[in-house]
Amino acid sequence: MHSGSRLRFRAESIAVAEFTGLHRWSVVPGARVREGACSCGRFDCRTPGAHPLDCSPEVPAGTMLAEATAMWAKIPDATVMLPVGRAFDVIEVSESAGRRALVRLERMGLPLGPVTATPDGRAQFFVAPGSADQLPELLYRLGWDHTDALDLRGLGSGTYITAPPSDRSGLGPVRWLREPDLLSETTPPPARLLLGTLAYVAHRSRG
Structure with a gap:
């Protein structure tokens, strides 16, 4: 990751931990727009950068800081979405x-x-x-x-x-x-x- 991506990932991983552990909200990994295309890989994506990623694990409500951070580290390019x-x-x-x-x-x-x-x-x-x-x-x-x-x-x-x-x-x-x-x-x-x-x-x- 370059420095901008690292800072973004850090901010989003902190948010995920707060949402799940403190606020008791589940978090779903979402797609991101990269170089004008949706990271889901579908050329006909109707909502680029604005939908959950298929087959990515949800971080359940109640997940504590260390576990939430570890789970999010496996999908560092995802956006933070709430169901x-x-x-x-x-x-x-x-x-x-x-x-x-x-x-x-x-x-x-x-x-x-x-x-x-x-x-x-x-x-x-x-x-x-x-x-x-x-x-x-x-x-x-x-x-x-x-x-x-x-x-x-x-x-x-x-x-x-x-x-x-x-x-x-x-x-x-x-x-x-x-x-x-x-x-x-x-x-x-x-x-x-x-x-x-x-x-x-x-x-x-x-x-």
């Missing part, structure tokens, strides 16, 4: 709307989980598992019966997000807008607490 639908679901909006909504939510004193910003301009709010399935009904109850007016979607079981500090799609690193803490990462808030504000700001942003 959605286990410890948390995700509500995703544009980054600009997400930043404004986050300020409002913090001023309101509502419980919040982690929030990430992706290099393609999306903000991802961690919420309680099962929230993605409830999203259409919750939005309907809030008066949003035409959800195509909102640049908002839920990610649930079977989906994966790239975690900081990994690169996504060769566009740059994912960043924390609100870092996980010892409370929020184990008890992400119900979507209903955040959704009114997120939907309102997302709608205003599109308008």
